[in-house]
Amino acid sequence: EPPDGYGDACGCDSRTEPVVPKKEEKKDACTIVETLLNQSNGGKNGINSCYRKNYNGWNCNSDQFEKSHAGACMPPRRKSLCIYILTLQEQIKDEDKLREAFIKCAAAETCLLWHNYKKDKNDNANNLDNTLKGGNIPEDFKRQMFYTFGDYRDICLGTDISSDSNIKGISRKVKDILNSQNGKTHEQKITPESWWKSIEKEVWKGMLCALSYDTEKKKMDPIVRKKLTDNNKYSKVSSTLEDFASRPPFLRWFTEWGDQFCREREKQLESLKKKCPEKICKGTDENKQKCTEACSAYKTFIKNWKENYEKQSEKYFQDKKDNKFESxxxxxxxxxSNHAYEYLNKSLKKLCPDGSCS
Structure with a gap:
């Protein structure tokens, strides 16, 4: 018999150890994306209130931006960026949910951009899908992924320059969640910048996994997934992706603007050449009229894009003068680059050394 008061201590051999709850493992990015797309029919009609893309031009209206960023132009892609899941603030209570929301939004955006890309190319969809199945992402589409990745980084860091109140709300939510965890789950203070660094590889992986989803079989294609992730893994693209994504939003969008202008101008020139062949002056009145209309359309195209360039050029000069690009x-x-066109030329060559966007 144990002495009085020592019963519990002496009976330690018969006691069971307290059960320490296991820390729930984080879901893999591709698992998160597959579940999302399974619930959305592969994104054919939209994903969680994010819908198919429509090209409706660049927006250079100053009221779309913070006051200090008038002169910037917002890409068509960015105007309808998928952020719905990130706006469900009542459902996003901690870092894990926030991480999942960023992965889901970036993956959904990638999926919807791909559907739009195939439509814009006027190509047999199977040809482009077969390119993906071989583990290759068309370079001009990969640039769209880079542009998109940078936009989500801005939202996380609170460096987005739009006046969108939803975007501002998400950025505040990121800070609130991280501040509430400092001193609890993190010994060292975590900032939006350091937290983004901890999830950026998974966000990129989720974007790649979205492209490996088989919309017919309604599941992730493991072979395509492996090829895409092996050929485009973060370690292979990180030097270019990190460099580009960390540039000021205005400069990234300006580069994207230049990228698109080059492609659109090439299309316009091809149309002009077809409708205005060398011997058009000896042709019929009907063909002459078609050439006249094509010339007018080309002039209008150049006029509109020139106006947007001049706005951005003026902002570039002022921001450079104010040392906003330092650090x-x-x-x-x-x-x-004293002039905006010089910067565009350099940034496009750096982004696509094969010359496909300059």
């Missing part, structure tokens, strides 16, 4: 990954190019 950014664009510093070297902006220092050596």
């Amino acid at each position: 950014t990954s664009a510093n070297a190019e902006t220092i050596s």
